[in-house]
Amino acid sequence: MDQRRAEPDFLPSATPVTLYGEFTQTSNRRGRWAVNLTEKDLVVQRLASAPVGRNKVVLSLRDCVGCRAYRDDDKADPSAYFAAYFYPPKKRRWMTSAPSRQRVEQCFRLAALQDPHANLEEAEKWARAVRERSARQQRLRDGVLLNSLPRPCRILLFVNPQSGKGQALTLYNSHIQRMLNEAGVIHKLIITERQNHARELVKDVDLSQWDALVIMSGDGLLHEVINGLLERPDWEEAIRTPLGILPGGSANALAASVHYYSGVSQVRGEELLVSCGFLLCRGLVSHMDLVSLHLSSGQRLFSFLSLAWGFVADVDVESEKYRHVGAARFTVGTLVRLASLRIYKGKLAYLPASRGRHTDKSLQNGAAACCRNPASCLTQTLEDDFPNNTCHSNNSLKLRRSEGRSSRSAAKALPGPPDALLPPLDQPLPSDWVLVPEEDFVLMLAMYQSHLAEDLLAGPDARLADGVIHLFYVMAGISRSALLRLFLAMEKGAHLDTNCQHLVHAKVRALRLEPGAGKGIITVDGEVVEYGPIQAEVHGGLGRVISG
Known part of the structure; x- marks a missing residue:
């Protein structure tokens, strides 16, 4: 491997090169590729004596879900490898926007040294650099640092095998399991057996062991999980647990909504699943209204x-x-x-x-x-929920408090936060x-x-x-x-x-x-x-x- 700075004309001068190397690829050991890792992209270009058409690939680190270093089982081979996994938007000639995502794997072989540990150490340096820069790109939006799940991440994944067409488990095996493994997401799979099974489980589960709860089903299973969390004695902390959604049902309304909020075109079926899987691997967390x-x-x-x-x-x-x-x-x-x-x-x-x-x-x-x-x-209590809100006059707020006092007293035994706006039915x-x-x-x-x-x-x-x-x-x-x-x-x-x-x-x-x-x-x-x-x-x- 030749470790040096890239030539000035390899990348635009406005994009600084942070790491450069020359490797072979696992799929083609005869050729050599120059790899540049910048703060925003992984740029791969084939090294050739004569110009080759379309021989450069630029992959945005925003589309990267993970990167790992490893060695083959062959102990006689000192080579080490690092593999990066991307899900960039598909580009279709007849559409102006990118409607869905496709999996792209880039895997490189490092064999410059005879010491296998040295090769592995170098591969791990690259993998670590890719992960760190990718995390920075994904968490930064307009200069603002966004909330995200920790890395490595631990999730509890609920799958309803009966939802939709009954293919949730098949879709997990064909798409989601691999995506989570590539992203380094540790997960435990729970297959629900009956209605309200997930609701019962989340009421008692030790949430400190998990960074997120993820549902692969229709919207009904998420409804169970949310209400199970709010029925816990520690509901104030429990409801802050990030929830993920992977479409496995018929309607998949929240999954389609989350995809829509990400700013890309409407997709359905397995394309929606891959998109939501990608967002899950990125791990950005947002607030969500509940009613x-x-x-x-x-x-x-x-x-x-x-x-x-x-x-x-x-x-x-x-x-x-x-x-x-x-x-x-x-x-x-x-x-x-x-x-x-x-x-x-x-x-x-x-x-x-x-x-x-x-x-x-x-x-x-x-x-x-x-x-x-x-x-x-x-984090506001009932008494200071809306006092300064211009939408509600002091008189109307006092009226609601007076009329609703008996209902709030009765609601103390009910789960979740009290309601400020609702009198008894x-x-x-x-x-x-x-x-x-x-x-x-x-x-x-x-x-x-x-x-x-x-x-x-x-x-x-x-x-x-x-x-x-x-x-x-x-x-x-x-x-x-x-x-x-x-x-x-x-x-x-x-x-x-x-x-x-x-x-x-x-x-x-x-x-x-x-x-x-x-x-x-x-x-x-x-x-x-x-x-x-x-x-x-x-x-x-x-x-x-x-x-x-």
Whole structure:
């Protein structure tokens, strides 16, 4: 190996070279490659006497998940190796953006010395340098240091083998296991055996042994894990445990949302899995809003995704019979339900995210969230939660405190943080809430993430910790064709641009739904809950999620 500085024309002068070497590759020992490791890239160029077309590869360290040094089993061979693993975006001629990622491995052989330990030491120096520079690039964004998982990282990975098409374990074996090993992520695999199995486990697990909990399933398993964490006596510390999501179900809404927030184009299926696996290996951690929900029976749940009533909830539940077709089950369910469109009677009220008089147009376009730093709410108590927030007058706050005192006393036995905005379900709402005048609905959907499914961008403006609930409802009177156009537009997040007069969108901090008498379905994170009055309040930045 020739250890020296690179020639000036090898890289642009604006990109300083930090490490240079010449090696052979494991796949081709006849040729030699010059390798430059800068602060931002690993640059590989074949050394040849004559120019060779496309013989230089530049791999961004932002796309690197890991690097390791090792020796072969052949003890007579003094060579050592270092291998770097990248997942750069695929480039397709017919697309302007990079829709998915592909695996690229670069493996180099070091055999300059007869001492095998010296060769291995040099390989380890390179591997360590790649890991350190990669970590710096991934954690820095616009000069700001981002929170990330420690290295090496230990995760507890829950897999539901029955979710989606029943292929979660196969996908783990074909993609995720290798990615985690390449990234140096130590993980323990737990295969769930029944409903609420994961919920029971996380209530008792020693969280000090793990840096993150990761779910490979549909959204229902994550719902179990979040509620299990919040049912622990140490819930305040437990809910700070970073959560990871790998799509293994039918809808995979949070996985699609996390991918969307990373700023790349919408993908589905195994491409979405690889993208989320890459984000997991990078290990960047963000705050995530959670929503507290109270049911008429007194039960309290926490939600990370959605609350649905009417058309959306019916499709979600009734399409279970088509689970074998994967994400297409929702398309089939939508067409079936459109054929016999239902009207749902009920009362809907909400607390707007920003104060002031609302016109119909402002309701349809939504209002800006008033809490600009929702993560700061995480450590605040009930008494100092919103005193300086211009969205709530002192009088209205005192009214809520007075009306809600009895409910908070009863809520002391309930898990999780107390609610500041919700009076008991059997008491009237404060005067600053908005009561929807209509009582005939086709659907009500409260979203806190961008996606309702892999191919449904229901909340294009939503973010992980924006501190608001994105409330949508469709009033009765809409035609089947207009409703179908809405859902088709939702695939690209364009439904708010259709100017549909039956669709209303508002950004809210809390809401209450009182469905009319009769049978119906309400779902929380895609899971059926008891039918009856329900109310919700957002807790900004309460959870943690591994994202881009």
